[in-house]
Amino acid sequence: xxxxxxxxxxxIKTRGQQVTLSCSPISGHRSVSWYQQxxxxxxxxxxxxxxxxxxxxxxxxxxxxxxxxxxxxSEMNVSTLELGDSALYLCASSLVAESSYNExxxxxxxxxxxx
Amino acid sequence: xxxxTQPNSMESNEEEPVHLPCNHSTISGxxxxxxxxxxxxxxxxxxxxxLTSNVNNRMASLxxxxxxxxxxxxxxxxxxxxxxxxYCILRRTxxxDxxxxxxxxxxxxx
Numbered sequence: 001x002x003x004x005x006x007x008x009x010x011x012i013k014t015r016g017q018q019v020t021l022s023c024s025p026i027s028g029h030r031s032v033s034w035y036q037q038x039x040x041x042x043x044x045x046x047x048x049x050x051x052x053x054x055x056x057x058x059x060x061x062x063x064x065x066x067x068x069x070x071x072x073x074s075e076m077n078v079s080t081l082e083l084g085d086s087a088l089y090l091c092a093s094s095l096v097a098e099s100s101y102n103e104x105x106x107x108x109x110x111x112x113x114x115x
Numbered sequence: 116x117x118x119x120t121q122p123n124s125m126e127s128n129e130e131e132p133v134h135l136p137c138n139h140s141t142i143s144g145x146x147x148x149x150x151x152x153x154x155x156x157x158x159x160x161x162x163x164x165x166l167t168s169n170v171n172n173r174m175a176s177l178x179x180x181x182x183x184x185x186x187x188x189x190x191x192x193x194x195x196x197x198x199x200x201x202y203c204i205l206r207r208t209x210x211x212d213x214x215x216x217x218x219x220x221x222x223x224x225x
Contacts, residue, residue: 002160033213043159043202043215056212090158104151104213107159 002026004093010023012015012113015113016034018079021110025072025093031055033104034066049074078112088112119203124220127193135188135219137203142183147206149213150177150188152199159215160200162188198223 005024013019025032033056034046045058049068066076074091077086088111092104120138127133139148150162163170163177165186170177176189190197200218 016170035213035215042217045212048212058212092158103161103164104159106160109158 004091004105006089006091006107006110007106008110008112010111012115013081014115015081015083017081018077018113019081020075020077021091021112022088023074023076023091023093023107025074025091026105029093029095029105030072031094031102032036032068033092033094034073034074034076035090035092036060037090037109038086043090046076081114083114085110085112119205120217121201121203121216121219123217124196124222126222127159127190128225129195129223130192133190133193133221133223135190135201135221137187137204138185139203139205140184141225142205143207145207148177148183148186149204149206150175150201151204151213151215152197152201153218154196154199158189162201164206174194191222193223195223195225197221 007022029048033048035043037043047054047066048056052068063079068074088109090106090109092106094102094104138204147164147166149164151159153159159175161173165177165179178187192207200220202215202218
């Protein structure tokens with residue numbers, strides 16, 4: 001069974017640009033969550049999508065947005081990039097969203113560098 | 116949100132047991148205790164979870180205090196491949212929002 005895949009793996013952008021990251025969950029998984037990881041703030045929850053609807057949202061500005069498609073694939077978008085957005089962006093999928101004990105499977109992440 | 120407190124770092128010798136503590140004094144009755152670990156240059160991976168009773172799986176054991184205000188992840192025989200950052204997380208019922216703390220960086224010495 002293929003794991004969670006994220007594309008691209010590495011990305012370099014300049015301030016003010018926007019970026020779209022993609023995540024393909026494990027087949028059959030309907031929940032996709034996004035996290036940002038930086039050396040200073042650690043792993044921070046961005047948002048979660050289930051059945052094309054955003055279910056939970058972390059404490060990030062509106063420049064960070066996402067969506068989920070009918071095949072459960074998800075994208076996240078960051079507009080008007082700032083230097084502080086440089087981070088590893090991780091996507092995680094899980095089978096069922098309604099249980100608190102569902103294991104989340106993480107992808108390898110997309111390393112975004114903002115110059 | 117209920118928070119967790121872990122030591123910043125721990126060291127262990129290879130093939131010895133490791134006990135990684137976690138304090139979660141504000142845990143609510145419906146919070147599950149989850150442990151994930153992140154190996155270098157990888158995304159986090161699930162280790163184990165529990166609610167009230169101690170749990171065992173092929174990777175580790177989880178010992179939960181009777182008052183649930185603390186828990187301990189036990190690696191029975193540490194290997195070099197267990198060197199990672201270990202995160203103790205409380206997951207609210209019906210919620211996939213996982214709030215990671217700083218975690219414990221485990222170093223395993225040969």
